[in-house]
Amino acid sequence: MRPEAAAEFEVVNPATEEVIGVVPVAPAAFASEAIAAAQAGFGVWAATDVEARARMLERLAQAMEDHRSQLSELTSAEIGTPVKDAATGQVDLPVRVLRSYADIARKYPWDTRDAAGSAVVREGAGVVVAITPWNFPVHQIIAKLAPALVAGCSVVLKPAELTPLNALFLAALCESIGLPPGVFNVVTGKGSVVGEALLQSDGYEVVSFTGSLQVGRHVGEVAGSKVARAALELGGKSPAVVLDDADLTTAVQTTVRNCFVNAGQKCNAPTRLLVPRARLDEAVEIAGEVAGSYVVGDPSDPATTMGPVASAAQRDVVTGFLDRARSDGARVVTGGETQQWERGYFLTPAIVTDVSRSAEIAREEVFGPVLVVMAHDGEEDAVALANDSDYGLSAEVWSGDPGRAARLARRIKAGQVRVNGVRTPELPVSPFGGYKRSGIGRELGELGLDEFVEIKAILGDPFVGEE
Structure with missing residues (x-):
């Protein structure tokens, strides 16, 4: 969905200073439309069984692999990282993350019984607002999108202004593999305008933000005022x-x-x-x-x-x-x-x-x-x-x-x-997130999925674990 009569802004290659794309600048009013679309999508997606959601992640992983060259070249052109590094960090790693979440979803304790005999049910929290940075754009999107989708949530993504093209590419891939309308929505534009409007909206349950400490404080304050969950990854001095x-x-x-x-x-x-x-x-x-x-x-x-x-x-x-x-x-x-x-x-x-x-x-x-x-x-x-x-x-x-x-x-x-030099494991499930001012919450692995679920206790339920 494209904003009517939206202004446009240019995406510039940082190596050549040439314009490589033009995308809409969504006005603040578009935020409410995006949230409404996500709410409608959530109703459909949350009712989809876990196995179908896991298979959808696997289809997206395959689509990314099929378009590896295009996506790595596009990402390199947007952020300036060498193409070979973009291929490994912005395609291969996100693909592994998608596949890891498909596997996690099949083993996750969606419906269990506690020591008191009550059913403990985990289900998608609702609409997620995801705000991602420009430095590792595809990986950061997938690190939020994969667990949100497999949890049964719908997502409104506000990508960084410098790197919107890869987000639109991913949205096109999601459409091509049959992800239902409204489940993944991308809003391009200024963070201070449409990003802020999304944050101030009342229709989301989780906001997942990666960026600066200054902006992260604001995101946390606004989400807290709405009693919405905020997962914040805010940088480091490692x-x-x-x-x-x-x-x-x-x-x-x-x-x-x-x-x-x-x-x-x-x-x-x-x-x-x-x-x-x-x-x-x-x-x-x-x-x-x-x-x-x-x-x-x-x-x-x-x-x-x-x-x-x-x-x-x-x-x-x-x-x-x-x-x-x-x-x-x-x-x-x-x-x-x-x-x-x-x-x-x-x-x-x-x-x-x-x-x-x-x-x-x-x-x-x-x-x-x-x-x-x-x-x-x-x-x-x-x-x-x-x-x-x-x-x-x-x-x-x-x-x-x-x-x-x-x-x-x-x-x-x-x-x-x-x-002693160990880097990201081949299986990318080790939790990532920070102490102190580096943020709140974790990404990757089962703990990353926990950020996007609500927990319900059903006392006296005799049908625990049954569909």
């Missing part, structure tokens, strides 16, 4: 803790590469590398060498290892952080350069050191290719420094002793801790 018995070269090289995925535009990027003080200079040298080896350029070129940041505004944000850090006495070892490109929002990856623990660049989320290298004075200090943050989304720990690393991981206040 530490990578390297202990004195770790292989320093491997730990530093891996951390740099993990930090600079998608040009550092990743909420769980390990942006604080914490190393033993005696080896700080060595770590900085290794990090600088790895950063300097990146090939920054055309995302469609197989030789490229880093594309541009997503927009001119985001590039300015990153260079602003670096400029202020220099003014405060930090040393930018390498990177932060923009001059060599005539077009595109390119930026060389930066390694920063000689910063205080209270420095802005050591505490605030930069959301770009910037890694801060800092010293710690032993394990206790490393834990204290890692936890000295308003955020708690992700962390990494490195030790030559796996047991020591595992014990350290349990002391880090973060929703996900990666030990």
Whole structure:
């Protein structure tokens, strides 16, 4: 459904600054139509049995695989990530998430009996408003859409203004596989207008938001005023803790590469590398060498290892952080350069050191290719420094002793801790979400499905588990 007489806005390729698409700017009034469509869709979809919902997710996964090249090229053009990375992160990973939720749905405790003999029934909560970011657009959509759909919910999606084309592509795929009308609705436009109107609407039961802390606070406040559930993923300033018995070269090289995925535009990027003080200079040298080896350029070129940041505004944000850090006495070892490109929002990856623990660049989320290298004075200090943050989304720990690393991981206040370089498992069911200001709720796996269900107790029901 397209808004009548809607204005339009242009979608720009951040590598070329060329317009690659034009989409409607939905007015605020369109929010009520989208919610109404989702309410009608929910009535149909919630009555569909779980097996049919699971099969629908599998059909969407297959459709995405069938269109892998198109979707990865489109996503690369929208956000600037190299095409090969877009294929693995924005098609292959979301496909695995869809298939994982189909499997989870078949085993989930939809209808059980408790110790008192009462039936405990889990069912879809209702209409979901999903608000997604631009940095990993397809994955973030699927991480919300898959559990919502398999729960029996309908969804109104407001994608980021920078990356709406992939959302419309997914909507077309959903239509092609036979998802009923109104079950998945996409509203493009400004977050401050139609996004806010959706949030202020009265017809939803869950809002799932990924974005900044500032906006997330507002989303949570509005949802709370309506007694609607809010799942919030709000970013991080993730530490990578390297202990004195770790292989320093491997730990530093891996951390740099993990930090600079998608040009550092990743909420769980390990942006604080914490190393033993005696080896700080060595770590900085290794990090600088790895950063300097990146090939920054055309995302469609197989030789490229880093594309541009997503927009001119985001590039300015990153260079602003670096400029202020220099003014405060930090040393930018390498990177932060923009001059060599005539077009595109390119930026060389930066390694920063000689910063205080209270420095802005050591505490605030930069959301770009910037890694801060800092010293710690032993394990206790490393834990204290890692936890000295308003955020708690992700962390990494490195030790030559796996047991020591595992014990350290349990002391880090973060929703996900990666030990000795472990990344996202092939089966993407480990819960993802944060402590502290990094948010509320979890995505992926069974805990991600829990965000979209209501729980009903039926006392004296003799038909538990029956259809």
